[in-house]
Amino acid sequence: xxxxxxxxxxxxxxxxxxxxxxxxxxxxxxxxxxxxxxxxxxxxxxxxxxxxxxxxxxxxxxxxxxxxxxxxxxxxxxxxxxxxxxxxxxxxxxxxxxxxxxxxxxxxxxxxxxxxxxxxxxxxxxxxxxxxxxxxxxxxxxxxxxxxxxxxxxxxxxxxxxxxxxxxxxxxxxxxxxxxxxxxxxxxxxxxxxxxxxxxxxxxxxxxxxxxxxxxxxxxxxxxxxxxxxxxxxxxxxxxxxxxxxxxxxxxxxxx
Numbered sequence: 001x002x003x004x005x006x007x008x009x010x011x012x013x014x015x016x017x018x019x020x021x022x023x024x025x026x027x028x029x030x031x032x033x034x035x036x037x038x039x040x041x042x043x044x045x046x047x048x049x050x051x052x053x054x055x056x057x058x059x060x061x062x063x064x065x066x067x068x069x070x071x072x073x074x075x076x077x078x079x080x081x082x083x084x085x086x087x088x089x090x091x092x093x094x095x096x097x098x099x100x101x102x103x104x105x106x107x108x109x110x111x112x113x114x115x116x117x118x119x120x121x122x123x124x125x126x127x128x129x130x131x132x133x134x135x136x137x138x139x140x141x142x143x144x145x146x147x148x149x150x151x152x153x154x155x156x157x158x159x160x161x162x163x164x165x166x167x168x169x170x171x172x173x174x175x176x177x178x179x180x181x182x183x184x185x186x187x188x189x190x191x192x193x194x195x196x197x198x199x200x201x202x203x204x205x206x207x208x209x210x211x212x213x214x215x216x217x218x219x220x221x222x223x224x225x226x227x228x229x230x231x232x233x234x235x236x237x238x239x240x241x242x243x244x245x246x247x248x249x250x251x252x253x254x255x256x
Contacts, residue, residue: 079219086220089208090227098203099228102187103235105203109159109185111137115147115175116163119218123163123225130233135247144171151178158184165207165221167195176200189228191221 032043066075106112112131116124121142128140141147154160160179162172167190177200180186188201191209198204207224237244 082220083223086209086224087227090224093206093208102203103232105159105185107236107239110157112159113150114140114161115172117142117169117171120163127229133248133251134244147175148178151175152182154179154182154184156183160184161187162197163189164197165191167192167197173197173200
């Protein structure tokens with residue numbers, strides 16, 4: 001299938017960009033609907049799932065193709081291009097209504113708990129750092145026993161965020177499931193919107209970047225996750241800039 005092989009090149013684009021200057025936008029939308037999709041966005045999401053399932057077969061250790069002849073400068077330029085593509089893909093895969101709803105949920109949350117293991121655990125810690133600086137009662141857990149205990153003690157009014165790029169991290173899925181059973185609102189940040197972690201969540205945010213099995217430390221994945229979380233952070237600051245400024249001043253002063 002052409003789109004399956006070309007998935008990484010299609011998902012970063014908006015329908016208008018993909019259609020080009022020939023006015024094919026309506027034709028593309030009709031084509032997507034003929035396949036059973038609501039439109040180009042739904043087609044891209046489904047394509048992202050297919051591409052994610054193919055990513056495990058890749059054997060590359062790197063985010064970009066590097067040859068023996070490449071200088072450090074050329075490698076830097078290739079990595080920059082890869083990161084730019086990942087951010088574009090993330091913007092096009094995100095449902096911004098869901099993003100805004102999640103930001104509103106976070107703003108009114110009693111407390112926020114973020115779960116993640118491995119590389120996603122590092123992302124969870126970074127999200128905790130940013131949200132705590134502007135006054136949120138937030139914690140990040142990366143040890144599965146601590147995740148399960150904390151999740152079981154959550155209550156209605158609390159929010160649990162589970163981060164898993166593949167959507168298959170069993171520890172994070174179990175923690176999010178326990179949080180949901182306890183009455184908390186659950187949110188998944190993943191590249192695969194049809195994964196088990198997405199099914200365990202009330203709301204799903206999709207980040208870009210297909211990666212192979214040997215790319216669990218991918219800078220593209222890390223940046224795409226942090227990009228989505230920084231969008232949420234920015235929306236929270238935008239919603240109450242005076243409070244954010246006051247609390248960040250207090251937390252910054254505490255670190256002096």
